[in-house]
Amino acid sequence: MRFKSFISTFLILSFIILQFGCANAKNPQKPDESAVPDGSAPGNSFDPQTDFDNRFATQYLFLAEIDGVFVWKPVVQSELLRYYVKETGESGVLCSKPECMHRDHVYNDECNGCVFSAVRALSYYNGQLYWVGYYSGSDAANALYRMDPDSTGRELVWKVDPPSEFAVKEYEVHRGKLYGLCVNQTVSAGEPQYSMAVICADLNDGHFETVLYDEFVCQIFYADSAMIRFVGNRVYMAYSYQDHDGKDLFKVMRWDSKTEAAAELFSTYEIPSAVQSMWINENEDMVLVPLLTDDQEQKLYRVRGGALEAYLNRLDENGEFNGCHISDGIICNYESVRGEWFDSKVWIRDFEGNTLFKGQLPTDFLAETPGEIKACSIMTTIRDGNAIIVPFSIPYLSSAEGGGIETAYYLARYEITEGGLRPTLMLSCTSEF
Numbered sequence: 001m002r003f004k005s006f007i008s009t010f011l012i013l014s015f016i017i018l019q020f021g022c023a024n025a026k027n028p029q030k031p032d033e034s035a036v037p038d039g040s041a042p043g044n045s046f047d048p049q050t051d052f053d054n055r056f057a058t059q060y061l062f063l064a065e066i067d068g069v070f071v072w073k074p075v076v077q078s079e080l081l082r083y084y085v086k087e088t089g090e091s092g093v094l095c096s097k098p099e100c101m102h103r104d105h106v107y108n109d110e111c112n113g114c115v116f117s118a119v120r121a122l123s124y125y126n127g128q129l130y131w132v133g134y135y136s137g138s139d140a141a142n143a144l145y146r147m148d149p150d151s152t153g154r155e156l157v158w159k160v161d162p163p164s165e166f167a168v169k170e171y172e173v174h175r176g177k178l179y180g181l182c183v184n185q186t187v188s189a190g191e192p193q194y195s196m197a198v199i200c201a202d203l204n205d206g207h208f209e210t211v212l213y214d215e216f217v218c219q220i221f222y223a224d225s226a227m228i229r230f231v232g233n234r235v236y237m238a239y240s241y242q243d244h245d246g247k248d249l250f251k252v253m254r255w256d257s258k259t260e261a262a263a264e265l266f267s268t269y270e271i272p273s274a275v276q277s278m279w280i281n282e283n284e285d286m287v288l289v290p291l292l293t294d295d296q297e298q299k300l301y302r303v304r305g306g307a308l309e310a311y312l313n314r315l316d317e318n319g320e321f322n323g324c325h326i327s328d329g330i331i332c333n334y335e336s337v338r339g340e341w342f343d344s345k346v347w348i349r350d351f352e353g354n355t356l357f358k359g360q361l362p363t364d365f366l367a368e369t370p371g372e373i374k375a376c377s378i379m380t381t382i383r384d385g386n387a388i389i390v391p392f393s394i395p396y397l398s399s400a401e402g403g404g405i406e407t408a409y410y411l412a413r414y415e416i417t418e419g420g421l422r423p424t425l426m427l428s429c430t431s432e433f
């Protein structure tokens, strides 16, 4: 049976990783003998068993990796978790129930692979998958769920009850706690007032506390650019807004779960637009990607030893490759929508600016789309060793009778080789299914 082979592959992969060390791109160190009793690694080095993987920390992803097995669903549309085993290429719906029809009706909570969640909320922690989804099949409330990586042992952990004034944008499990990134708007004396917060609850009790908080009035709040990141015992909240003088402020706040100290780590007016994404390492050095502006000379930024510098050009010498994502040591630029169709070129650099690849991004698998393709969106880029993983969102006109606009989702992996990018379609689904 297909699923049994996934389970045995999972065990084999676990064994290989124990033998040869983890293949994760971050070169994590194993926790030493002095690991504290809660399972946390000492210090701030990455532990794939307990630490949230920042490669997946974006609202556009519902993705986790367990020792070379990827578990995924498109954030909003599909309800089914799917898995892909990198070593064997095996894939399917993450449901171990024999004879299960999976999604023979909407909200089929008899299926182990069915997950009802409107936000980014999938994590791997200490041998289990965790997610926040609808409580009792209704989006009126949420609950934290978990199950084993083979989909057995599925259970409700507790009802998620965040402070009522907070709107939670995404959830992550990290070192024994569930974190929520909150973006809130209130109107006071006719003026909109915004706040950002990070809330967290211990997995053992489900009681939320607010660990990071900031409130401000501004002309523009770049809510889509609000971010949460995790490095060891530290949690970072980063966000941008334009003040009443028309200047963009970028700010990073930090909470340490061991000392329980909150502080402002960094803020600047020196970046001439909001920051859309960042990578932060153990030394708190950062690479920052600002939102695209009209400036052909626009730069990417980095922070080293607390000092900000403009360093790489965002666009290439021809002013091309305007889309930009970063992930664990790589910068991936796209030539996003140009003309009537997607020009699938990609430019991959390391954080020093060395070009690793520049050329065509093969997308032959898009021919599987069951209708006329209307657009192409690359949602983000994830580094996976010497490869990138790219989730695509493809609106299409359904060829079914009376069909309207649906969306196809693809998750593809591209190995970077001397001969170009070698594509593998990992998973796909449509909003029709």
Ligand SMILES: [Zn+2]
Binding pocket: 095, 096, 097, 100, 101, 102, 103, 110, 111, 112, 113, 114
């Ligand atoms: Zn099922």
